[in-house]
Amino acid sequence: MTLLTQRPAGQDTLSPNQQLLPLTAQANALDHLEIGGCDVVELVARFGSPLYIVDEVTLRTACQQYQAAFEQYYPGPFQVLYASKAWSCLAICALVSQEGLGLDVVSGGELVTALQAGVDPARIYFHGNNKSAPEIDLAIRTGVTLVVDNDWELEQVCRGAEHAPVRIMVRFTPGLDCHTHAYIRTGQRDSKFGFDLDALAGVFQRLAQRPAVQCVGLHAHNGSQIFALEHPQDLAGILVDWMAKGMAYGLPLTELNVGGGLGIRYTTADDPPSIAAWVQTVAKGVASACQQRQLPLPKLLCEPGRSIIGPAVVTAYTVGSSKVIPGVRTYVAVDGGMSDNPRPITYQAEYEAVLANRLGAAATETVTVAGKHCESGDILIQTAHLPPTVPGDVLVVLATGAYNASMASNYNRVPRPAAVLVHASEASLIVRRETYTDLLRQDCLPSRLAP
Numbered sequence: 001m002t003l004l005t006q007r008p009a010g011q012d013t014l015s016p017n018q019q020l021l022p023l024t025a026q027a028n029a030l031d032h033l034e035i036g037g038c039d040v041v042e043l044v045a046r047f048g049s050p051l052y053i054v055d056e057v058t059l060r061t062a063c064q065q066y067q068a069a070f071e072q073y074y075p076g077p078f079q080v081l082y083a084s085k086a087w088s089c090l091a092i093c094a095l096v097s098q099e100g101l102g103l104d105v106v107s108g109g110e111l112v113t114a115l116q117a118g119v120d121p122a123r124i125y126f127h128g129n130n131k132s133a134p135e136i137d138l139a140i141r142t143g144v145t146l147v148v149d150n151d152w153e154l155e156q157v158c159r160g161a162e163h164a165p166v167r168i169m170v171r172f173t174p175g176l177d178c179h180t181h182a183y184i185r186t187g188q189r190d191s192k193f194g195f196d197l198d199a200l201a202g203v204f205q206r207l208a209q210r211p212a213v214q215c216v217g218l219h220a221h222n223g224s225q226i227f228a229l230e231h232p233q234d235l236a237g238i239l240v241d242w243m244a245k246g247m248a249y250g251l252p253l254t255e256l257n258v259g260g261g262l263g264i265r266y267t268t269a270d271d272p273p274s275i276a277a278w279v280q281t282v283a284k285g286v287a288s289a290c291q292q293r294q295l296p297l298p299k300l301l302c303e304p305g306r307s308i309i310g311p312a313v314v315t316a317y318t319v320g321s322s323k324v325i326p327g328v329r330t331y332v333a334v335d336g337g338m339s340d341n342p343r344p345i346t347y348q349a350e351y352e353a354v355l356a357n358r359l360g361a362a363a364t365e366t367v368t369v370a371g372k373h374c375e376s377g378d379i380l381i382q383t384a385h386l387p388p389t390v391p392g393d394v395l396v397v398l399a400t401g402a403y404n405a406s407m408a409s410n411y412n413r414v415p416r417p418a419a420v421l422v423h424a425s426e427a428s429l430i431v432r433r434e435t436y437t438d439l440l441r442q443d444c445l446p447s448r449l450a451p
């Protein structure tokens with residue numbers, strides 16, 4: 001049985017984050033993988049490999065499910081933000097914005113991309129634990145909301161407010177220890193992000209003396225790839241508690257941001273809750289905490305990244321060499337690796353793969369899918385169940401939309417892949433493949449070294 005035939009019937013009503021494959025994935029008459037009505041083997045022939053393939057239906061469905069769940073479960077105002085760190089490029093920012101989402105950005109580069117894509121600055125929130133002075137200046141000039149992370153930033157923001165209105169939120173570490181990889185855990189007290197809870201009353205006091213800085217709300221984020229619902233629920237209560245304390249200082253707090261973090265299905269073993277269940281948990285958590293304290297409902301914000309873009313994307317590679325070590329393992333190498341997907345080498349992330357050109361073939365082999373980089377750790381999948389492979393096969397790694405393209409590098413001077421958006425049998429290029437000319441563009445050769 002292949003991963004495709006393992007999908008439950010009626011799967012398109014399920015949450016995209018609970019799927020291994022994009023919603024439109026199917027086998028065509030040639031037994032090839034088809035996504036968005038496009039034959040993946042043909043896409044590779046046309047655009048080359050590695051190739052990021054973005055399914056528009058899956059991406060829009062995830063956005064729409066977040067919006068619909070807030071409408072259903074939260075009686076107050078809300079705004080869903082897309083955490084663009086998951087993958088920021090013009091087309092994706094424009095598409096999620098069309099769906100009514102705002103954006104969370106964490107650098108001047110992500111901010112400029114969002115603005116260039118036409119995202120309304122009123123819906124952009126600027127995060128980061130060490131924003132530079134030019135970044136803070138850009139945020140103030142463009143009128144986006146700054147999520148202030150520490151004392152140093154607070155000082156700069158107060159200075160900026162002497163010349164222009166500044167709208168901020170305050171980020172704090174909620175002290176919740178979530179069960180996810182240490183590198184993507186942020187809610188625990190020992191974190192580089194946000195004010196420590198012990199410091200928060202002092203921050204409120206300072207802001208109360210600076211009415212030119214409009215502090216509209218509070219922000220906290222537990223971490224990423226989280227399946228348990230008790231963490232967002234606990235966070236909702238903590239945020240409301242601190243909103244009440246901030247209001248007691250006279251701050252005009254009307255917004256709470258519960259962050260992102262909903263996990264997705266990378267392997268058949270992963271069983272994340274649905275988008276609707278996650279939204280219901282945070283919405284009810286905030287609403288009931290407000291009711292208990294007789295507080296007005298704040299505008300509720302969240303900022304999912306992985307669960308919006310992750311399941312919408314696959315990466316197609318071409319199989320090249322293989323190495324059989326009798327009694328040990330078989331390596332099957334593809335034409336990309338840690339430069340287009342650094343998650344396995346960074347935090348031992350696991351993935352699954354299918355062969356796009358023989359989708360129905362039985363997965364009779366257990367192999368290790370290796371990248372092409374000069375690093376023994378450049379392994380995309382340790383234990384992959386695949387049909388026997390030959391050079392030229394198109395191997396597709398699933399659920400690669402989040403933190404792949406956005407973390408891609410030029411390690412070994414490998415050009416970064418192209419990306420296409422597929423929909424209704426049409427493929428549109430959204431990121432050009434890098435060329436050797438692109439790679440050399442930033443290099444400078446002092447004349448005394450010139451050949």
Ligand SMILES: Cc1ncc(COP(=O)(O)O)c(C=O)c1O
Nearest residue numbers: 083221224225260261304305306
């Ligand atoms: C502050 C903040 N918000 C949102 C996100 C998005 O998280 P995820 O992609 O898990 O939804 C992150 C990611 O780490 C983050 O640091």
